[in-house]
Amino acid sequence: MTTDELLQRWSDGSITADELRELTAKLAEPEHQNALLDDWLLESSLPDRLPGASVASLTEAMRTTRRLKAAELPQTSMSARWLSWRPLALAAAAVVVLGLTWWMLGQTKDDAAAIVTVLFAEDCQWKKPNVICEGERLVPQMLSLAKGMAVVRFDGGAEMLLRGETELELQSATQAKLLRGDVIVRAEGDAAGFKLDTPSASLLDLGTEFAVKVNGGAATELRVSEGEVAYAHGGVTKTLQAGKAVRLERSKAPKSITGDAPRFDQLVREANPRERADLMIVHEGFQYDEGSYAPSSITKGKGWAGPWRLRSEQEMIGRSRPDTTTAMRIVQGLPILPWRMNRGGIGMLEMPTGVCVRIRPMTLPLEMNRDGITYFSMITQEPQRPSPASRENQESVRLTFRSSADFASDFLSFGYGPNQKPYISGASFGNTQSLSPIPDGQSLLWIGKIIRRAEGDDEISFRIYGQDEALDYAEPKTWHVNSRSVRMKAALDLLVLSSTGNAPRMVDEIRIGSTWRSVVPISSLRAFKP
Amino acid sequence: MSAESHAIQQAAAEFIRDRHLLGAFVTGLLRDVHAAEDVLQEVWVLLSAELEKGTVIQNQAAWCRGVARNLIRRHWEKRQMAKVVADSEALDAFMNRVEQCFAWADSQEHFATARLAALDECVASLPERSRRLLSLKYTQRAAMERIADETGQSFEAVKKALIRLRAALLECVRRKLSQEEWNP
Numbered sequence A: 001m002t003t004d005e006l007l008q009r010w011s012d013g014s015i016t017a018d019e020l021r022e023l024t025a026k027l028a029e030p031e032h033q034n035a036l037l038d039d040w041l042l043e044s045s046l047p048d049r050l051p052g053a054s055v056a057s058l059t060e061a062m063r064t065t066r067r068l069k070a071a072e073l074p075q076t077s078m079s080a081r082w083l084s085w086r087p088l089a090l091a092a093a094a095v096v097v098l099g100l101t102w103w104m105l106g107q108t109k110d111d112a113a114a115i116v117t118v119l120f121a122e123d124c125q126w127k128k129p130n131v132i133c134e135g136e137r138l139v140p141q142m143l144s145l146a147k148g149m150a151v152v153r154f155d156g157g158a159e160m161l162l163r164g165e166t167e168l169e170l171q172s173a174t175q176a177k178l179l180r181g182d183v184i185v186r187a188e189g190d191a192a193g194f195k196l197d198t199p200s201a202s203l204l205d206l207g208t209e210f211a212v213k214v215n216g217g218a219a220t221e222l223r224v225s226e227g228e229v230a231y232a233h234g235g236v237t238k239t240l241q242a243g244k245a246v247r248l249e250r251s252k253a254p255k256s257i258t259g260d261a262p263r264f265d266q267l268v269r270e271a272n273p274r275e276r277a278d279l280m281i282v283h284e285g286f287q288y289d290e291g292s293y294a295p296s297s298i299t300k301g302k303g304w305a306g307p308w309r310l311r312s313e314q315e316m317i318g319r320s321r322p323d324t325t326t327a328m329r330i331v332q333g334l335p336i337l338p339w340r341m342n343r344g345g346i347g348m349l350e351m352p353t354g355v356c357v358r359i360r361p362m363t364l365p366l367e368m369n370r371d372g373i374t375y376f377s378m379i380t381q382e383p384q385r386p387s388p389a390s391r392e393n394q395e396s397v398r399l400t401f402r403s404s405a406d407f408a409s410d411f412l413s414f415g416y417g418p419n420q421k422p423y424i425s426g427a428s429f430g431n432t433q434s435l436s437p438i439p440d441g442q443s444l445l446w447i448g449k450i451i452r453r454a455e456g457d458d459e460i461s462f463r464i465y466g467q468d469e470a471l472d473y474a475e476p477k478t479w480h481v482n483s484r485s486v487r488m489k490a491a492l493d494l495l496v497l498s499s500t501g502n503a504p505r506m507v508d509e510i511r512i513g514s515t516w517r518s519v520v521p522i523s524s525l526r527a528f529k530p
Numbered sequence B: 001m002s003a004e005s006h007a008i009q010q011a012a013a014e015f016i017r018d019r020h021l022l023g024a025f026v027t028g029l030l031r032d033v034h035a036a037e038d039v040l041q042e043v044w045v046l047l048s049a050e051l052e053k054g055t056v057i058q059n060q061a062a063w064c065r066g067v068a069r070n071l072i073r074r075h076w077e078k079r080q081m082a083k084v085v086a087d088s089e090a091l092d093a094f095m096n097r098v099e100q101c102f103a104w105a106d107s108q109e110h111f112a113t114a115r116l117a118a119l120d121e122c123v124a125s126l127p128e129r130s131r132r133l134l135s136l137k138y139t140q141r142a143a144m145e146r147i148a149d150e151t152g153q154s155f156e157a158v159k160k161a162l163i164r165l166r167a168a169l170l171e172c173v174r175r176k177l178s179q180e181e182w183n184p
Helices: A003-012 A018-025 A030-049 A057-070 A074-084 A092-105 A265-273 A389-395 B003-015 B019-030 B033-052 B058-077 B089-105 B112-123 B128-139 B144-151 B155-178
Strands: A118-120 A141-147 A149-154 A159-172 A173-186 A195-198 A201-205 A210-216 A222-224 A230-235 A238-239 A245-248 A280-284 A291-293 A330-331 A348-351 A356-367 A371-383 A396-402 A411-416 A422-426 A428-435 A444-452 A458-465 A481-486 A491-501 A505-513
Touching: A018 A149, A018 B089, A030 B019, A030 B033, A030 B089, A030 B112, A030 B128, A092 A428, A118 A291, A118 A458, A141 B058, A149 A265, A159 A356, A173 A265, A195 A210, A201 A210, A201 A222, A201 B003, A210 A230, A222 A230, A230 A245, A230 A356, A230 B003, A238 B003, A280 A356, A330 A444, A348 A356, A348 A491, A356 A371, A356 A444, A371 B019, A371 B112, A411 A444, A411 A458, A411 A491, A422 A481, A491 A505, B003 B019, B003 B058, B019 B033, B019 B089, B019 B112, B033 B058, B058 B089, B089 B112, B112 B155, B128 B144, B128 B155, B144 B155
Parallel strands: A173 A195
Antiparallel strands: A118 A149, A141 A159, A149 A159, A159 A173, A173 A210, A195 A201, A201 A230, A210 A222, A222 A245, A230 A238, A280 A505, A291 A330, A330 A348, A348 A505, A356 A491, A371 A444, A371 A505, A396 A411, A396 A491, A411 A422, A422 A428, A444 A458, A458 A481
16 A cells, blocks of 8 residues: 555545554654655645635634633632733733633634725725725735725734725634735734745734735745734744844845834825715704704704604504603703814703603615615713613613614614623614723713624624713724624614613714714724824 | 743744644544544643643654554544454554554655645646535535535445546546656
8 A cells, every 4th residue: 555545544444553663664664654644744734725715723722722721710819821922912811801802802703704804095096906995894815905095903803004006814713824025014912923924034013013025926024013923934943132133034044124114104194094974874963952853853954854753652662661751851051071073062861860762764774685884973971860760770871773674683782781881782683781880970982883784693792982082083993792692684774762760961973984984983092182 | 922932932832843744633533523633632731731831842743643543543433443453453553553553653844745745746746626525525514415416426426536636636636746847
């Protein structure tokens, strides 16, 4: 029997003891040793080298192990273990939370699960077949940028800025391969361990920011801005410190080069991310004079198919209680909001004590059976804080999307209840609640993200910002709630505001759009103020 | 940075550098990619724990293979894989010889990287249909029945096609390695 045949029998588990002895004897010869090494190397490496591969690499395995171990170990020893890995130490509690959140977010159902979020992609030209949109979640694939600047975030936490003509293969939540072009990687703290392959080297982030350029001749230029990077080149592994740069070419020794690395934040700042009101498809700013109005007379705004209204009898579902009042009261003179809004007036809708439910139809429904991304935002205030006793019983505020064709059957709801913890709920997937309560007695900015998929799971995310929390030019790494394994098909064309309890609430600036920057008050961005 | 932290960072870089050969060692012996991933993770955990204790490891690649070998044997025993473990003497002799193969590969500069660079070119030169077939088998890890179903071929035809493709890739890699460009 030939060596290849014996190896095949070993591989399919059919080898006998005699055949195993025969194979062992053959392996004394270099020729057969090579056959085994080639065969096994092919077997283990092929999954990573085929188009669209997302099989966990060894780096990923190392990181996964750290996540698993983090989940198993008591907090104190786990922190020590994590910190021993990271030059940029996070607070122990933050490591616990981020680590566990990341572990939970990192769970995927199959190899085609999304691994990257597009944070910024303005004025980009992509080579076909890519058409990349901000907010989009990307599965393992080749990204071919022809022109412009884009920023993506890997689920492992690393952020990458691509500029100019760039070809990048997204491989896993913690790994990519740069075939051509210019990127800057920022993988600090929890994101350390990100791996970037190039045609001539393998780069391993050790908690840092670095720039990589791969030219047409496949030479790699590595420039480290902060921390350090390990690089494997020509069978040798070395580390490069901040302020150093090296050129790596196949079959040549590494060569030190000069020149400062471009900085991630500086380039983003120069790109000047700005508010995209043009992508806002629904807006309600309650820009009316102070007073009480019939809901049918509240008709201003953008993207609505009609005025506000009360629930009909058919819409009084379950144990619904009737509205305490039937008017819509606009109030003014409340404290100035911490977020600077480009808005025409200072009115807000008061949701009075008792039960208050108001509905408004949208022109464009959220079609959950079609691919798309929708963000929404809304501001709420509680001028009089509900008593703790009241909170325990009935305090609740929600923004819900429902279908006029079938009001009761399916919905998507965002809110918080008596325990002040943000949640997402839906008829088809139940209730997912945050572990953290929202800050008390503050103006709150609600932001939700809905990734709709014709095939596969929808992804729903929700976060409530307190007035002291910084907003960024792009969506956050972590949300209060992420609900996955959601499969909805309804066309949700109604926006329903509801509030119950013993304290009034103010609602303002309801925005719905297709990107983060179309709904977030970007003029508040602290990081990019002039 | 403490001495232990520095040692772990160095070990991590070395582990990454050696990942292809260690992966081949574990996957080749286990013949089960999921079990192989578990073993690789456990090897890393044990290595980092050892380094945290301050242990100095002279030959990390060999140390990792030794640990992996013990874990693989334990896996076989737990799964009661009688056929593999029935003749422990033959199996020990085989594993010793495999260890020698990989120790030799360790000593060769660019052993894995040259082969993988060649493999990339070989994969790229395959027709789309062949890459699709390989992707179903190796990336999506689809069962042969599903591959047959998706490609509209019989079970036997798919099996033969995969064997031929694998042999063609091995031959392509060997041919490229014989060219000077892969032997700097």
